[in-house]
Amino acid sequence: MTAPTVDVHAHVLLPEVEALVAGLPGLAEARALDARRNGPASLAVSGPMVAERVPKLTDVAVRLAAMDARGVDVQLVSPSPSHYHYWADEETAERLYRLAGEATAAHCAQAPDRLHGLGLVPLQHPRLAVRALEHALEQGLSGVEISSHAPGRELSDPAYEPFWARAAATGAILFLHPFGCTLDERLDQWYLSNVVGQPTENAVALSHLIFSGVLDRHPDLRIIAAHGGGYLPTHIGRSDHAWSARSDAGAGCAHPPSSYLRRLYFDSLVHDPHGLRELIRVAGPDRVLLGSDFPFDMGTEDPVGALRAARLPDADFHAVRGGNAAALLRKD
Template sequence: MSGASGARARISVPEHGYPRTTVVDVHAHAILGAVEALVAADPRLAEHKALDLLRNGAESSVVSERMVAERIPLLTRLDARLAAMDAAGVDVQIVSASPSQYHYWADPELARTLFGRAHRSLAELVGQAPDRLRALGLVPLQHPDLLVEALDDALAHGHAGVEISSHAPGVELSDERLEPFWARAAETGALVFLHPFGCTLDERLDRFYLANSVGQPVENAVALSHLIFAGVLDRHPGLRVLAAHGGGYLPTFLGRSDHAWEVRPEARGCAEPPSCYLRRLWFDSLVHTPDALRALVAAAGADRVLLGSDFPFDMGVTDPLDGLAAAGLTADEQHAIASGNAAALGLRPVVLEESS
């Protein structure tokens, strides 16, 4: 690969007899300055930030603000991003906007402007390093009637799919109004990247950074359960949903959900026991311990896990390949997670696919 950054680090995936591996990190973020400029003076943004403060607590909010400020170069400058990728042995990032830029408080007119601006900004970023980057667009989950339009706009800009949170005000992922969106995503093969932002447990988690360390895995589990129990994956078998943070608490604790499916009639909205649907979802590898990654692979299968770092935030990792190697998986499993599964989902940059 030519790369836009000059010298490249040697790929650190263990030797396994495969051709040279293209390592893909599917969980990496950017802050889009053009999007922030559109909302900076909007009083509704201040109201939303007040809710974030309630949910996260004052201490964590101060620490997070400092952390993000320190990482602004990585979030906004291509040269800093590519250098960090090289240092980590990552060839390709699938870049999504920072979840703080969902702006699910926006009215329909502003929401349409925001996703259009986001898609152009992401296309400009990818265009500067087309062999190193692909992107995921944004959709206004709070306005179900705009979702298909936003998805189509993302795809028209060359993006691999879109990023969504676990819910929006008044909208769960089981909401019937989302059916046209799921259908269009399945029809086009677009990736839907599920990345929660905020936790509705509110001030119960406002200390010790529980809003993130506990809240994010909870939100993943709740959102995926809405998809499963509502039969969304039955109605749209071609749907490609990738869950951040290894799917949170869901993948390794579905025995209770299976039991509910067996004994409770209101839990029978899906055709099969909930654990069966792990084979219809994908998960990133960001689970933080070797034991947890082995458990995720055992539950979902190595062909359903993709490398993820949560670049460049402090709850992510700077060395996703080292974490993968530490799990003691087979060479085939490591290759699938680092590279093969992303290729199978069509996530590598188009210029790489054309040159393969």
Template sequence: MSIETIDVHAHAIVPEVEAAVAGQPGLDAYRALDRVRNGAESQAVSRDMVARRAAQLTDLDRRLTDMDRAGIDVQVVSPSPSQYHYWADRTLAEIVTASANRGIAALVAEEPSRLVGLGLVALQHPEDMVRALNDAVVTCGLAGVEISSFAPGVELSDVRLEPFWARAAELGAVVFLHPFGCSLDERLDRFYLSNTVGQPVENAVALSHIIFAGVLDRHPTLKLIAAHGGGYLPTYVGRSDHAWAVRPEARRCVDRPSSYLPRVTFDSLVHGPAALRTLIDAVGPDSVVLGSDYPFDMGTVDPVAEVRAAALSERTTLSVLGDNAARLGLSPISRGADS
């Protein structure tokens, strides 16, 4: 059976964002914190890795060639998480989000039959998030926005985000949860623990804030996608269920936390067929979509093969490779792009 294969987790660098933040007050302090969180060795390796992938992050022809090689029909492109810049003040943050939204929209416009875009909002300024969401979706025609797991002083359970969640649900906009950085800081500054451990931790913490705070109760149609298979939460959610049952302060959502997992969508980037089968068992076959983390080294160059290696049923395989993403509105066909 033929299916449109949709990779929901791929990145680009928007040069205008880098130009906007260059030399700005706060950038040096942000970089210093990044050094603490990642450690000097991992920072050096990451710099070299990103430099080698510069063409993949900026050049459309290279992107399309790589997509063809991997058997990807459609890529959902979001800014590199390094471009969140949650340290920026309100004025600079507006420039960052507007630049990111227009940069991704321009990339999609070059190949609208194969690319779908996600923009940015400034999580550190909740009062401006609806404006930035409208800019991304209504003005720039993007499918939604990408956010991290937290910003300084802002968790995803923060009541100040309520207008954002409501507007995202109203628009049918995808909110792509992709952590960048980890609040465990220097405890993860060696062996690349900042990523291998930090990213799954951040996904689990962020999703737990959303679930326990009742965000999905109040906004049941919210289209939320969690990168990296949702981290540790889907496969250890029984502990959350137990807390919900025995701890009154954990009972702020209507139902057991595990009952919300099928309402969230998770990408397939869990690195291993057994892990993918376990994720699907936990959240259901209709709640997993294809993800590669293109073009970074913690992603995969052959995401389709990794899904097929899990030996799922044909129906589940097709759901993960494209059908589930299409139902979220992430197919150019459903979005009205020219074929």
């Protein structure tokens, strides 16, 4: 039996979440930072782009029709990263992750054979992380979505150790999807905030997980890195060299950094068939999953066609197209 075609990088917009934070202290400051990071020209394009995609982001019937047109059987649906709101205080953050998990679960429940969902974790409050993960799993979700960092905390922060341990023990899927790059105004033209910022944040976050030994301590973690892991997989040789050449670089992890790529999962969204082939070479054909960033403009309208353009062996093509993700979702 042929495995279904599974897209692991697809988003849902949750108006309930935005209603929850509307008018709260901190929101205006967070939006001002986002505006500085993106720049006025990018904001002028992004607003209408998102507005015209609201039906695909909120209406299950429209979503399913779009999936059919793309040849996608199943989506792993994560909240729009704009819903992270890592500025929120602890009380608001708890209400937010509960609302996001319940709303995402309700969205997916309208087509349970085709939609699997992810919740959110307030990384700015590490002591809530385990509770947020467990709440998501209680809703029948497959795991949670996290960003590349929280204000003042990298993913290597020891405060997250209970979260990593619980995620490994439960087999939850963790979808690592950045939102906002700390290079700030250096990237405020030509949409560099996303074009360069997202793959940079992916590379930094994964490097923290690798070099700090998180993946040594929690080898059963099931992390999917969006955007093909950003710049890291194609430059992992530099990480290996540092690990072997410098005592400070090699102090935190037990093995060469490149070996950890085969403990992670990556979506296929690299926008280049040669880059995709290289990702599959370094991570393994069993560690790459189809991803489209549905329905945003920085995604692909034809994820299967983009995969086909890499001219992979048939077994690898079908593994990435859906076999790997189907196996991952069956473990939930």
